[in-house]
Amino acid sequence: MMLARPQRLTLVAASKPESKAPGNASVDDDDKARRFRDAALPHLDDVYTLARYMLRNAADAEDAVQECYLRALRHFDTYRGPTMKPWLFAILRNVCRSEFLRRSGVALTIDGRAEEDDDAVPLWQEAPLSPEADMLRQWDAETIRRLVAELPDLFREAIVLREINDLSYSEIADVVGVPIGTVMSRLARARALLRRAWMAEEGART
Amino acid sequence: MTCAEAEIMLHSLLDGELDAGHAFEVETHLTTCPRCAAQLRAYRELQQAMPAAQLRFAAPMSLRRRIEAAQPSPAARVSSRRSVLKGFAMGSALSAAVAATLVVAVIRTDQDQRALGDALSAHLRSLQGEHLTDVQTSDQHTVKPWFNGRLDLAPPVVDLTAQGFRLIGGRLDYIDGRAVAAIVYRRRTHVINLFIAPAAASERSGAKIEKVQGFNIRRWNADGLEFWAVSDIDAEELQEFGAKFEAGLHEAGRT
Numbered sequence: 001m002m003l004a005r006p007q008r009l010t011l012v013a014a015s016k017p018e019s020k021a022p023g024n025a026s027v028d029d030d031d032k033a034r035r036f037r038d039a040a041l042p043h044l045d046d047v048y049t050l051a052r053y054m055l056r057n058a059a060d061a062e063d064a065v066q067e068c069y070l071r072a073l074r075h076f077d078t079y080r081g082p083t084m085k086p087w088l089f090a091i092l093r094n095v096c097r098s099e100f101l102r103r104s105g106v107a108l109t110i111d112g113r114a115e116e117d118d119d120a121v122p123l124w125q126e127a128p129l130s131p132e133a134d135m136l137r138q139w140d141a142e143t144i145r146r147l148v149a150e151l152p153d154l155f156r157e158a159i160v161l162r163e164i165n166d167l168s169y170s171e172i173a174d175v176v177g178v179p180i181g182t183v184m185s186r187l188a189r190a191r192a193l194l195r196r197a198w199m200a201e202e203g204a205r206t
Numbered sequence: 207m208t209c210a211e212a213e214i215m216l217h218s219l220l221d222g223e224l225d226a227g228h229a230f231e232v233e234t235h236l237t238t239c240p241r242c243a244a245q246l247r248a249y250r251e252l253q254q255a256m257p258a259a260q261l262r263f264a265a266p267m268s269l270r271r272r273i274e275a276a277q278p279s280p281a282a283r284v285s286s287r288r289s290v291l292k293g294f295a296m297g298s299a300l301s302a303a304v305a306a307t308l309v310v311a312v313i314r315t316d317q318d319q320r321a322l323g324d325a326l327s328a329h330l331r332s333l334q335g336e337h338l339t340d341v342q343t344s345d346q347h348t349v350k351p352w353f354n355g356r357l358d359l360a361p362p363v364v365d366l367t368a369q370g371f372r373l374i375g376g377r378l379d380y381i382d383g384r385a386v387a388a389i390v391y392r393r394r395t396h397v398i399n400l401f402i403a404p405a406a407a408s409e410r411s412g413a414k415i416e417k418v419q420g421f422n423i424r425r426w427n428a429d430g431l432e433f434w435a436v437s438d439i440d441a442e443e444l445q446e447f448g449a450k451f452e453a454g455l456h457e458a459g460r461t
Contacts, residue, residue, distance in 0.1 A: 037274075038327050042334040044273070048265035062269045069273045136251050141260040148261070162221065164258050169223045188217045195252050 053160040068092040086171040155190035207235040212242045324381040329399045329436040339375030349376040361387035361402040364454035398437040405432040424448040
């Protein structure tokens, strides 16, 4: 493979919450909490954005992000880099998967079960006859958000991480837990699907 | 390179993820294959039509507060310390009185230190993310009303552009578990965060400059408000900033 792998995220499985009497917070805990705040809170909008796209619902996204930050603080001791943002994304993804989707009974396609359907998506459709018809209309942000939200989970996740959260392929591979090759093919198919939906939108409006 | 390979790789090219050798291979294929070249154009167009900044969501303030609130509370530490000292004070009325002043002193310095640390943390956070300002403007009459309904105080905003401190905006932040106003100024390439919160004590206290982790923090009280100016500019310049801000405020109060 031509892409170098960075060191893996050190994400430990979530353990049971440590119960600590509120009055016994030590100086160390305060210091840890402050370091955590400084490192993790600047990414709050990023984490919330990913949650909104993954859960497609503001209230669920808020709950998931809050749970994500709780877990992140709990495991902050084990955090060794490389960077904070993908680490938080990986935790958020676990939260979304393990709790929210199960609780609300939404099907778990995010798990990779949809993999076999990947090939059902044609990568490229022949361009329409005139070059003008091939031009993409500029949609407003609201419409683009909806078009992205309508993509199947795995493809939506790939394109949001890449285009909106600005992760590199290797970071996406770490967050999602798949080889870089899989990231590449998912992105290719995500863009193919999005482009098709993008062009269909015009037809739907006229 | 086959079309099937190129169809995937052209996305890596688009995303700047290919090394020079592979980029060359894909580009060579594209020069000989109009179909793949059309795909690259189409996807580049798609990418450009997705302005990431507008597609992002801003976390609601209520969520930010809930997450802050879920952190181990610094207040809990103060109360535990207070109870220890109270135990001390049981001995006699005299020692109780002594202990009481001791308690006040301990809690004061404790809070002061924490507030200083929090102010520095908030300053560092503001420089790290893309969240320096919630409201971005050089107009003091836009910044001030923005805080209406967001805070339980009306922070004074003074335009110091003429004095070399450019007003660039404001945002909400947190110090010591409280929501505070952050007014953001720029001096050359340096950012100054001016945090404003209701003062615990109403007495006016003179400015003090402290150095924390290489940053300067100028702190003062006035008109029932507490101010922290945090920046990496040197102490003299920060002193100048604070003095000019106070003078500007004084002037505004007179007219």
